Amino acid sequence: MISPFRRFPSATCVALTLGTSAWLAGCATTAPVDTASALTRSDKPASAPPAPAQRPTYGAFGVDTSGMSPSVTPGNDFFRYANGQWFDRTEIPADQSSIGMFSQLAREADRRTREIIEEAARSDAPAGSELRKLGDLYASFMDEAAIEARGLTPLAPELQRIGAIADRRQLAAALGDTLRADVDALNMGRVTTDRLFGLWVSEDLNEPSRYAAYLFQGGLGLPDRDYYLSEDPKFAEVRQKYEKHVAALLRLAGGAEPEAQARRVVALERSIARVHWSQVDTRDVAKANNPWPRAQFAQRAPGLDWEAWFAAAGLGQQREFIVWQPSALTGIAKLVGGEPLQTWKDYLTFHALARAAPFLSRAFSEESFAFHGQVLSGLERQRPRWERAVSITGEAMGEAIGKRYVAKYFPPEAKAEADTMVRNIIAALDRRIDTLAWMAPETKARAKEKLTTLQVGIGHPDKWRDYTDLEIRAGDAYGNHERASRFETQRHLKKLGGPVDRAEWFMVPQLVNALNSPQQNSIIFPAAILQPPFFDPNADPAVNYAAIGAVIGHEIVHSFDDVGAQFDARGKLANWWTKEDAARFKAAGQALVAQYNAYRPLPDASVNGELTLGENIADLAGLAIAHDAYTMSRGGKETPTIEGFTGDQRFFLGFAQIWRRKYREPSLRRALLTDGHAPSEFRVLTVRNLEPWYQAFGVTPGQTLYLTPEQRVRVW
Incomplete structure (x- = not known):
């Protein structure tokens, strides 16, 4: 998964992460991309659709130039060069532990989701219907007066059972x-x-x-x-x-x-x-x-x-x-x-x-927030109740919301354009494997087999989850939460002994995230991430390839990071490497570990290069193949200079700006201990391993981020 930020939905924090394992109105299908056709030996990859004439979300070409700090030398601090003015003028909202592109888009998804749920709450759908359950679930949490009146009563039976343990x-x-x-x-x-x-x-x-x-x-x-x-x-x-x-x-x-x-x-x-x-x-x-x-x-x-x-x-x-x-x-x-x-x-x-x-009643809720929200995450106030209600409803009935989200916000054109980019980026990795001088032919063949059989889901699952057996009672906030938790556990227990569903999705469409499942050898891109600033049909192709393209590349590469590379094309934990190739791959990983261990987000705390290795490999190689795909999509044509920026400069700026993020210290400190992703600023710095970045910005020896060619880490 790609996004490292954590939001505070209730008593605990829920991770929204793009990484391994872990970053949406017509109804599009979610059939896997035809990767076999994407991996033909043709030198003509699918072309990116021409950008419409409308203005992109940011500026003239999809980059927020007003948020840059042009006085900063890119080779000294590329994150600040791309994001410095945005960083200086941006305040973290009192009810958030950080702010960035992911959290801003997630809030927009929450707003859309709220409209869907509140429409359900206002409907006269029959009792027991999916729509009625959605409405009752949301309304039960929103009814503060009823919750206050019940006090501790909803939990009394469980506390009595604990007290009776003999x-x-x-x-x-x-x-x-x-x-x-x-x-x-x-x-x-x-x-x-x-x-x-x-x-x-x-x-x-x-x-x-x-x-x-x-x-x-x-x-x-x-x-x-x-x-x-x-x-x-x-x-x-x-x-x-x-x-x-x-x-x-x-x-x-x-x-x-x-x-x-x-x-x-x-x-x-x-x-x-x-x-x-x-x-x-x-x-x-x-x-x-x-x-x-x-x-x-x-x-x-x-x-x-x-x-x-x-x-x-x-x-x-x-x-x-x-x-x-x-x-x-x-x-x-x-x-x-x-x-x-x-x-x-x-x-x-x-x-x-x-x-x-x-x-439960306000006294319990406020005490929970005082510790989990304020102490552990540094929040100044609790999120609005409707946002918490959206999170709770989504946790219980996420796909019921998702099918309505997709129908309203995910046009078929978005899926078609995302399909094109996925095919190009898979083809780019296929070619890159061919050129790896350090990898033996037999290892290359196994890697290409795995790439050819990679399943890709875009937007939403083909089959929606059935909530018929989930019992939701109007006015029973805690009971609904507990029954939903047990319902989800029972859904998983029923899998044991049954056939494996290779098409199962592990994210809902309204989630701003993406995912790789090494056991399925699959990647998915929920509908909510396929929109600006990650994917803007009006933006310059360089920016789209840098933003959603780098996300796509990131997820593809998770099949080949230090964990994913241990799984074969069937999703089995099995070695498919020669001994020599495995040693070279591990050595490259350890060089990346050392690079990230040297980064210090806080004076007394460093990035853990071992913990973040898989995500750092995915960032590095994912960006590299996204750039390859962007280059291939141009068909040998030169790109115009726009507002003084070349195509490659626009590409790397687009990448740096999707990783804009500002943290509260408690949240950052927690992430350094528990999150498999490096803080966003240091994810941007993976550019210092890529030769096209040096060429694009004229980075030279003596500048802070400069690495000699021998020091630049190459994994794929």
């Missing part, structure tokens, strides 16, 4: 009942959960013709293990505020000794954090590929009554699992058996309150 078997069942399908290691990049364990149902790493159930480490209320274990004073301060937050929620719920309970909960979570894998280890797919027969769980991870846990989790019939972080699973199970029962009851009580808080 032994370890009942504890295991209670922990199992909290399991949700809320992680997705390769497709959406979600690898953390506040529940004890996370569930992911996806194609088996070892046999992609069947589904596997994956179990992940979980159990933390803070974003990452380092928040608990780091001795940095900033993290120590967050821990202190977190303990106060835990106590505050327990106090609001009538806890007898909230401060003591909070101390026990945070101490338990710190013990859980000590056995967690790091973010870098977690993205090591080969290390994570650990099939465990169910019969061996009690022996491999003693302390938890696994049979009671599996039964309560709805996994009683599943005979085998893939355990992503086995030592963490073992360590957590030991804590379940060893820590006092009352501590676990305090823990379950707090997490039930934390998950429910955004759907």
